[in-house]
Amino acid sequence: MDKIHDSVISKKELVLERIKALRKEIGKDLLIFSHFYQGEDIIRFADFVGDSLQLAHVASENKDVPFIVFCSVSFMAEMAKILCSKGQEVLAPAREARCPLAEMADIKDVEEIWKGLYASGGEFIPVVYVNSTAEIKAFCGKNGGTVCTSANAKKVFEWVFDKGKNILFFPDENLGRNTAHSLGIKDEDIKTWDPKEGRGLSDYRKSRVILWKGFCYVHTRFLSTQIERLKRAYDGLKVIVHPECPPEICAMSDLFGSTSFIKKTIEDAPSGSKWAVGTEWNFVKRLGLENPDKTVIPIFESRCNEMAQVTPDRLLGVLEGIVKGELIGRVTVSDEIADRARIALKRMLEIA
Numbered sequence: 392m393d394k395i396h397d398s399v400i401s402k403k404e405l406v407l408e409r410i411k412a413l414r415k416e417i418g419k420d421l422l423i424f425s426h427f428y429q430g431e432d433i434i435r436f437a438d439f440v441g442d443s444l445q446l447a448h449v450a451s452e453n454k455d456v457p458f459i460v461f462c463s464v465s466f467m468a469e470m471a472k473i474l475c476s477k478g479q480e481v482l483a484p485a486r487e488a489r490c491p492l493a494e495m496a497d498i499k500d501v502e503e504i505w506k507g508l509y510a511s512g513g514e515f516i517p518v519v520y521v522n523s524t525a526e527i528k529a530f531c532g533k534n535g536g537t538v539c540t541s542a543n544a545k546k547v548f549e550w551v552f553d554k555g556k557n558i559l560f561f562p563d564e565n566l567g568r569n570t571a572h573s574l575g576i577k578d579e580d581i582k583t584w585d586p587k588e589g590r591g592l593s594d595y596r597k598s599r600v601i602l603w604k605g606f607c608y609v610h611t612r613f614l615s616t617q618i619e620r621l622k623r624a625y626d627g628l629k630v631i632v633h634p635e636c637p638p639e640i641c642a643m644s645d646l647f648g649s650t651s652f653i654k655k656t657i658e659d660a661p662s663g664s665k666w667a668v669g670t671e672w673n674f675v676k677r678l679g680l681e682n683p684d685k686t687v688i689p690i691f692e693s694r695c696n697e698m699a700q701v702t703p704d705r706l707l708g709v710l711e712g713i714v715k716g717e718l719i720g721r722v723t724v725s726d727e728i729a730d731r732a733r734i735a736l737k738r739m740l741e742i743a
């Protein structure tokens with residue numbers, strides 16, 4: 392048993408050593424991006440670690456590096472491809488890792504509701520969460536809309552309301568509702584659109600916000616009973632969650648906000664403070680390791696299976712490919728989609 396264990400460990404170590412060596416060999420021609428939800432064995436090799444908004448900014452600022460390896464789900468790698476220059480290659484170690492939330496808004500359904508709203512005389516601007524396909528971002532670019540992340544959703548919503556328009560938001564219902572609530576918008580001014588039901592749109596045209604019925608399974612696993620149990624077990628415990636959590640979970644938490652907001656809040660918290668965190672498990676685990684003077688626990692160990700498809704073996708495969716002149720996990724987006732999606736993303740980067 393021990394022998395098997397030792398050989399597994401040494402194989403893993405060999406892979407990590409090889410990544411380190413290739414990383415050095417490729418040198419300045421390579422940047423590795425990693426989302427916060429990646430495991431430690433990927434994060435240790437990353438030049439930039441961040442949430443979607445931070446990584447979008449970095450991708451738009453590093454246009455002279457030939458290879459960007461993006462360790463995350465496919466929509467983020469596509470976003471980097473859209474924002475970087477034509478000659479750059481974006482490579483995704485798990486090209487097929489698609490975020491289920493992003494897949495919940497289909498472009499045909501989006502075009503259908505848009506046509507219906509327009510015909511009913513509604514005055515809307517489409518806003519899409521960054522967790523979406525390139526086609527939906529392109530749709531927003533073409534129709535005067537923009538993109539948002541959980542870090543800037545409030546500013547983007549304000550941008551729409553300042554124009555005197557209402558919002559068609561997709562695909563995450565919870566982020567949309569939590570953001571609308573934070574701006575004082577009541578549930579009676581918010582409607583949810585379920586594309587599977589496909590009813591008429593006349594009731595919808597006066598809504599301040601229309602929300603697509605989509606959700607992230609990682610962030611909808613947290614329950615009020617779990618929070619109550621932890622509050623009983625830890626004296627003085629504070630609860631902080633991500634806005635993809637349901638509104639009732641955000642309402643019973645002390646704070647809610649983006650991944651970078653959660654990170655900063657815990658880093659800035661007093662030594663000895665206790666935190667229960669409602670977001671992806673890899674990130675919560677790392678927060679605990681980086682803040683040893685505080686108690687940091689998950690509300691529940693909720694893992695993202697799609698983020699976990701990026702492994703050291705696959706990262707190594709991509710780097711070996713670069714050295715051999717092969718583009719493994721190459722991300723492509725058609726020029727037409729990329730040009731339109733870039734308009735929506737650039738609008739977002741100007742707003743926030």
Ligand code: SF4
Nearest residue numbers: 490491492607609695
């Ligand atoms: S955590 Fe949720 S939103 Fe993020 S990639 Fe995983 S499934 Fe998608």
